[in-house]
Amino acid sequence: MMTKPFGKSGDVSELVSSLGWLEEDGSSQDGEESPEMRGHHGLTVGGRIRSCAELGSEDMEEEEEEEDDEEIGPNGENAPKRRGPKKKKMTKARQERFRARRIKANARERSRMHGLNDALDNLRRVMPCYSKTQKLSKIETLRLARNYIWALSEVLESGQSPESHGFVEMLCKGLSQPTSNLVAGCLQLGPSPVMLNKVEDKCGGSGVGGQAGHTLSYPSPGLPSPPYGSLEASHLLHMKGFKAPVYDNPSPNECSSGTPPYDGPLTPPLSISGNFALKQEASPHESERNYTPHSGHHAHYLSSHHYPSSTAGGLPGGPQGHLLFQASRYELPLDVAFDSFTPSHLVTSQMGTI
DNA sequence: TAGGCCATCTGGTCCT
């Protein structure tokens, strides 16, 4: 059901190659259809969708000629004649110029979007959870970035400990449940039913799916239940010196002054951990020490063909992934060690969905 | 099959 974009004029490839964009686009070299040759290439004309194939050379000229005639209103009545300068006739030469311009514009747009994606990738790399193989979606990356900035600001301004549940809460605020799970998988802290209860109370959300107090619940319909519950305690990481959390960090929606307003649904703290970032570039020593076998399941929720699921390792980035507290690069007063293992569970919530 | 996410094309608008 592919529509050929440029209809009857068969010189597109020549034109295109003369513009040099074929060489720019790797997909073309891979034998795939060029971007110009796939997709719908639809033109919105007065609410109609018309493909370029439909608007072949002759057709386009006809279109022009029709437009030069009287316009017919939506109800069939004659609309007043168009004022202003008459449209130029769509001659062959004009069509060629138009097409060349369009092709160049498409190439620019592609490259612009690639630049945007590169920037997004760079952003992903400085997020608390980063994996080459398990990318956050664009929107989740932006949300997490916002939360991360906000959380770090809180650390600086209020002296709140990044080890606290509040920090993780802030990171997870407004994220989708799968992303929250992923973040939670990276930032495992101990469970805190009390805190979760408070979240539910304070924020008026459904909390942990109405199961507040349960340290293990996967109430989200439509989402797979992560196998967190089957984890052995020895596989879970915990921050050294982590204390039972005291819920003193209200949600950004209404509970904390000086926090950015957030207009999305609340996401309660899901899982709490002391691991802050997943990196693939792990030393064997670190990877062995910090491997959390279930993290891959979190990441799996985000996987798609663009973000291939990690396989053997399970962990985003595979078993080689190591955990790194990236906040340290911001010279935060952190002293994070991962030599203390404490059983913990992840808690998910129905509130986590966007 | 529906929904999420993505890449791409496209026309419009603004700016230089």
Add this chain to the structure above:
DNA sequence: AGGACCAGATGGCCTA
């Protein structure tokens, strides 16, 4: 005129 930016539309791929 041309480039940058934007938003709408569309189809592809993947997962639940």
